Amino acid sequence: MKSLLKYISISISIILLASCEKIIEFNGEITEPQVVMNSFITPDSVIKAHISESKFFLSSGYTFKDVENADVSVLVNHIFKEKMMYTANGIYRSNFKPGVGDTIRLEVKIPSKNDVSSETIIEPKSNMLTLDTAKVFTGKYPLTHYNNITQKEDTIGYNSIYEYHFKLKFKDDEATKNFYRLTVRTKSSLPGGQVSNEYFFTFDDLVSGNNSNSTVGPPTSLNSNQFNVFSDEMFNGKEYPLTFYVTNNTTELLPEYEYMNIYYKNIQKEIYVDLQTISKSYYLYLKSRDASSSSNGVFSEPIQIHNNIVGGIGILGSYTSNVFEKMDL
The missing domain is CATH 2.60.40 (Immunoglobulin-like)
Structure with missing residues (x-):
């Protein structure tokens, strides 16, 4: 009897809860497309x-x-x-x-x-003066290969990890308020003539606003300055040494496994550093996009993306590249 009463009670509760569901129609004004x-x-x-x-x-x-x-x-x-x-x-x-x-x-x-x-x-090119580099060894880990005869993993060499630290010195124009964006492209020449480009680097300079050594990547990465933009607020009219670094791995085979070099050949890599000058509107657009994507969802205030289109929405911005000569890794 108790089981029957319990079953009836649960059934009634489900019916009551289901009956509380109500679809609320939108009665506001439907805006025309802009x-x-x-x-x-x-x-x-x-x-x-x-x-x-x-x-x-x-x-x-x-x-x-x-x-x-x-x-x-x-x-x-x-x-x-x-x-x-x-x-x-x-x-x-x-x-x-x-x-x-x-x-x-x-x-x-x-x-x-x-x-x-x-x-x-259209802004003038950035005034880049020098680009200094320092190669720092940070560690290595074994490279293994499965041996079909012994049915074990053999250590055939090591992958060494290096950080290439850059110091880019440039001169800011005192007469104007300037905005910059840093991009670092790693071009890899793959076997068969294929080429790939990556934009991952660590922007740890003070002007970046990054409080950690997180990798700064494309716009999909979550970082405090994912678009690598900054203004001349801290160095207006002065020379400034901008710092950042790139991480790269190299393979070193043990002498007895040199014949496997065809499979583990190091990929040729080149670095291209571009210090762009960007318009204020482009700077504000990227900053607002960054803040919007880094917000905590329902627990934060909505952030409006910067808009400079009169009569509509969107963005019109400009950038001028100044690419430093390529460097081989």
Whole structure:
């Protein structure tokens, strides 16, 4: 009897809980899609801009609608230059490369949409002076290979770990407020002519704001300065030695296993250091994206991504690269 009463009690509870579920309809105003323009301009390339429409936050699907019928004008130093041509996937392209010091303005007109516009200045190259390096051995671990005869793992050599510490000295321009981004590319030449590029390095300089020796990587990594940007606030108008390092492993086979070198041959690697000068809008955009991705979800205040598009949303920024000569690891 007690079991029956217990069963009835549980059944009633389930029914009552199920009856409490209620679907609440959204009665607010559904906003119309806004024009979204994103473009990062550099003097090393023609201008490209991606134009799309925003989505209402309750809309289904993950893709955004590309705009294919936009009229995109480019103005250089406030003088009309040309109309950008549509290519594909919402991308519009110019026929010229901007110059350092140019003020680039993009104006977009789309039927039945608000006109949008924005402008940015092409910054001069960073004034890099010297790049010093120091190779530091940090340890090694055994390299093993399975022996089919003894059916054991044989130690055939060692993988040595090295840190390549860089000190990049550059001179900041006192006359202007400057913003920088550091990128370090490791180019690996693989067997068969294949090439791979990696952007992992450790940015441990004081201006980075990193409080640990975590690896700074691409935008997917969680770090306090994942885009490696900084301003000249701490060294305005002065020379500054920027520090960072790259980790690399090398293989050393024991003499009796040198014949296996074809399988464990060290990959040729080259380092390219690029100290970019970036526009203030690009700097604020990357900083806000960084803060947004590093927030603690529901336990933190929402962070608005920096937007400098008048009449719409998105970002128009610029960067100017200055790549130091390659270095072999």
